[in-house]
Amino acid sequence: MSQPYRTEKGGQIDRDRKISFTFDGERMEGYECDTLASALLANGVHLVGRSFKYHRPRGILTAGSEEPNALVGIYRKGDQTPNLRATQVELYDGLEAISQNRFPSLSFDIGAVNDLLSPLFPSGFYYKTFMWPKAFWDRVYEPVIRAAAGLGKPPKNPDHDRYANLYAHCDVLVIGAGPAGLAAALAASETGARVILCDEQASLGGSLLSETTATIDGKQPADWAEDTVADLAARDNVTLLPRTTAFGYYAQNFVALAERVTDHMADPDPALPRERLWQVRAKEVVIAAGSIERPMVFPENDRPGILMAGAARTYLNRYGVKAGQKVLVATACDTAWQAAFDLADNGVEIAAIADTRKIVPEALMTIAEARNIKVRTGCVVTATQGRKRVSGALLGHVSSTGAVSSAGDVACDALLMSGGWTPTVSLYSQSRGKVVWDEASGNFLPGAHPQNERSAGACRGLYGLNAVLEDGYAAGEDAAKSATGKSAKCTYAVATGAHAGEGGTLGDLPNDRDASRVKAFVDYQNDVTAKDVKLAVREGMHSIEHIKRYTTTGMATDQGRLSNMNALAIASTALDKPLPQVGLTTFRQPFTPTSFGTFATSSRGDFFDPVRKTPSHQWAVDNDVVFEDVGQWKRSRYFPKDGEDMHGAVARECQVVREKVGLFDGSTLGKIEVVGPDAAEFLERMYTNPWKGLKPGRCRYGLMLNDAGFIIDDGVIGRIAEDRFHVTTTTGGAAHVFATMEDYLQTEWPDLDVWVTSTTEQYAVIALQGPLARDAIAPFISGIDLSPDAFPHMSVATGTFSGVPCRLFRISFTGEIGFEINVPRRHGTMVWDTMAAEIEKLGGVVYGTETMHVLRAEKGYIIVGQETDGTVTPDDVGMSWAIGKKKKDFVGKRGLARPDLIAEGRKQLVGLLTKDPRIVLEEGAQVTKVPDPAKGTSAEGHVTSAYHSPAAGRSIALAMVKDGRALHGKTLYIPMPGGAIEVEVTEPVFVDKEGGRLNG
């Protein structure tokens, strides 16, 4: 018979809609509205996975997002999503699920040998076992551990799903749609406040969906929930978000929600994203997260078939599934009794109720008696049997001294347990609230509220349906009033039945077994036992944070929601310290595992980062460019022709620039317009150089330091008019230089009458370099006399290029005659295309950044960030000449006088020539005095730039070397894996040392 554990009627599943799915290839049936977990249980499947460390057979433990065992992989469209909790996976037709962490099969798993070897894996075993031999770590231990560890396997293909995000604002965000959350949403929305209500489950209603012994306003709780949800859905000011987990609570009521949009659909609309990230800014938050049931820590409490009593009740009442045919209930509190009664009423045999308490409420005893259920008080489970499914349990009687004596055995095919309820304070804790120990209930509860938040219902330790509803209404009214100042009359629904229960236990239970052989699990997902926690304390871990990390308890995906309280109680006993003094570890985001896709949303691939394109971009693409990424810019690196490699292309480009002319796109250069009566004064203070004497129409190379005295940027600055400068910066430094200027201007010298404006995006910069550069531009430039005398090196003038206004600079970063045409960005492509055609006539070349680097290195021109690294002064790179000696102050002047900056032995810029001219050094390589320096010897310096130079006909390099300028002509070494390379120190100029070519 299919679904042998399904009840005949009841539950909120749609029995008319059968759904077919597979688990590890086996075809099964369930119903619409089932979860994978409820459908598996309906088919009698409890064994669904293997545990993390010992590979023990594990079953479905809970019915919620805290599930530690039933982690499965789901196949869809050829890809697999691992580690989904079967309790949250909604059934759809054709769903394919697989179990995890087993080989070769779930039923026969070789890794299970770990369970027999478990004495080898005590807590902290990683730290103890793999200490020696040291070399084994990389080659043996780590690969083996990595292969064995983990649960599901990561997907092999890139994620082809789409993920969306949106920002939302509301007056009241209600988290959790159980009785408290629904009531809060009703009350808050009544005032007209904008309300968002989210819940991680598919159906809103929370515990109401599993409650059958109460009524609300005369209705069944599930019916009341359905009516209430319909009422809320009809309100314009309410947004309902089922399948939406509030996973992170951040500052100022910024709450992140993950909505699962399509995972529950058999055939989702491809237009829909798989998940949606909601970033909600709420004026007020109501947390109605409820509470979860605590496992009992008794020996072998992890066998398939052992599950939480509340979960069994949910499976029965909500999904119409019986956890077993003969069920033992082990409990320390009242609520589990109701699970037993409900099951008994559905024809399940209750083998016994074993309650740790000696005295249980008379009312419960009466009901049990009426159903002929055997009750064992003062009893604990001391052992369980059955490998792949529980088959029985041993009970023990606890005497008043705490000694345990055998109380016989009970056969069963399912064991329900309940150690009491733990309020879910995770989100409250994430809001930076400090939990407070409540002695009466034995729980940590929310304390003061650091944000505009309130907790309502079970998550603040309040039980009993009517009390929870009332608390929800009150919280909703209060939140709406705080958010909007408005209140409205809201009629409270009244509940009867489902009163608060009593009882509960914390920590491990006593037994009569050999303590060294007992496994009583505290954290199921990480395979941490009570013994492990005690061992950690014995080995000196006295802080709960240390115990957590040493044993890994509470580090599972539920963030310790199931395990923390038991672990804490065990540690507290072992430490002989009151529980609140041991303290609770911090609950962190995310509340439940959240996919990377949801965090990334659309910021993937092309959308990861904006791409900045230069005016020559399309031309470059059409001409087989190889791009390089410089920040967000796509810059042309080189233009290979006829199968050239980079070396060949760069050699050709270099040669043609020096012999004829080259065209280069310099539009990425930072540009800042500095304007105002105090513009020159401002630049005097910002740059090392003097500016007041610079005539309009002239340019000067400027060096910018920070106040520590180190070079942070450089660039040519042209004076356009008395009160107007055109400042250029490095490509990478543009934003920072602009921000630094604003900083000084606004905060140090607000008296200066200057305006600075970033014009990087406003100007296209097309550079022509080489002996024929003037000939190339001359036909197109009007209004500027280009003759060498009228427009010498370091000039700037305003004119037109083919009728378009332009600022023409005569500057050079190659050592050749050079012009830079600045035109409004919209004309950049026209200028580029015009010049590209023109230089072709002249036999010129288009070159990229690689050639630009070689040409400037041949001249010893530094690049900030390559020759400099934030610890380099102007003198270090031979630029003392750039410092305005007469200036009283500039940024960095005082820094330059610091003792370490004027001391002997600073690294200085030099050239290096390898003995073998064919060898190109490696940038970043260390420079030493001897070929094979003794271990521990400091390097003398490092190579900053190294290229093959076509003009020099050999390799060249720039380097920063200690007292380098005094070493010209000396031999140094570059130790490399293949042996030391001999180099000669030279001045850092390799081509046209006199600089005559600049001035033609």
Add this chain to the structure above:
Amino acid sequence: MLLIECPYCGVERPELEFRCGGEAHIARPEDPSGKTDEEWAEFLYMRTNTKGVYAERWRHIHGCGRFFNAVRDTVSDKFLKIYKAGEPMPDLASLAKEAGK
């Protein structure tokens, strides 16, 4: 993400629009060359780095571009006071006391 009110724009905007500029009220000396090495090192590198109430510079870099100052509790991340550049530093002790209430 924090919400910060720009005192020039007069509106609350997400932290993304702003950049923190370190401790506030550290003026660059009028005559740097007159300072000793120790004094200059103090100006360059030494910051109070308070755990608690701290005055710091912020810039509405993706908004109006203006620098302003803010007193923030570095433990709770709450802004206790936001004021324009050039205005005197508020009494941090009394702000801390007020926030503690």
